[in-house]
Every structure is written in structure tokens, then in C-alpha cells.
Amino acid sequence: MSKTLLHTCCAPCSISCIQLLRSEGIEPVSYWYNPNIHPYQEYKARRDTLMAYAPTIDLELIVQEDYGLRPFVQAVAGDIAHRCSHCYEIRLEQTARFAAENGYDSFTSTLFVSPYQNHELMAQTAQRLAQQYGVRFLYRDFRPGFRDGQKQARELNFYMQKYCGCVFSEEDRYRKQLDRDLAQPLKFILSHE
DSSP states (O other): OOEEEEEOSOHHHHHHHHHHHHHTTOEEEEEEOOTTOOSHHHHHHHHHHHHHHGGGGTOOEEEOOOOOHHHHHHHHGGGGGGHHHHHHHHHHHHHHHHHHHTTOSEEEEGGGGOTTSOHHHHHHHHHHHHHHHTOEEOOOOOGGGHHHHHHHHHHTTOOOOSSOSSHHHHHHHTHHHHHHHHHSOOOOOOOOO
């Protein structure tokens, strides 16, 4: 049986990916490596949810700790608009490297389940890294299972994140509200009783 390393960003995104791979006779090994997720409580909530989920479905899980707030911010600060390419690069490169160094036949990622990610850029990045490290990139478009996986995650009472992972995607979540707030001066009414 071939060994596939599944980079896993979180438990909710992993559900339908694991189900699809297993339906194809592929038994993935989950690999947690996400130095892009901030702040620490968010990182911990996602990691711990995955760690609790894996044994319930007999999923082997490898956790590589790297809470990389400062290196990540330093790497993307000059071009925040294009931070996602760096994010894909660091996570997929580490996954490809780990797969090659530890005898896996292939690697893939739960990132390919998200309709919000740039699939073409991720696939190009993963393919290039597969060639660089001499390990096969197993591409699957997991997006058709996204909604069902999210539904199952809610039914399982998983922690459900509200943003992609980095502090800048957290800011994007509130962009419209921030813009409205900045457009109107705040008024404070002081009461003298």
C-alpha cells in the first residue's frame, strides 16, 4: 500500500479529504505543520481539535510544532497582499521534504478542500516542490466535499475557525467594519451626574 502524507490545516477541513482518500484505498498519514496560524490560542485550538479527532477515526497523526508568528510576519510584511503564496510555499515545502525524508510515496494537503484558496497556485507550488524533493504530489480537488465536511464538523462540535489562519486574514474578516469605523468619527457622550 502506498504511503501518502496529508498536510492538514485543521480537523474540519480534513474530514472529507480523508473520506475521499480512503474511498480510493489510500490511507493518509495526517501531518500538522502550520506556522502561519496566529495568534497562539487559534493555533492551539486547531491543533488540539485535530489531535482529539485523529484517534476517533484511527488516523495516524504527526504533529510538527512550529508556532511561527515572527518569522511569518517578517517574511510577508513587505508584500502582505501576496502573503498566501508564502504561506503555501512554507507549508507545502515542509510537507514535501518530510515526505521525501521519511519514505512516503506522495503528499497532498487539506488546503485543496477550500473554495477560498488559490488552487492553481497551490498545485503549481506543490508540483514544483515534488520535483525538487523527488516525491510525488497527489493532487485531488477536494472542494466538492467542502460543505459536507463542514456540516459533519459542526455535528461533531469541532472548533470551527472563522478565518484562514494568519493575522492578516483575521484583519480581512473585519475589513468592512473597520472601513466603516474609520470613515466616521467616534462620538463619546460624557454624562455628568
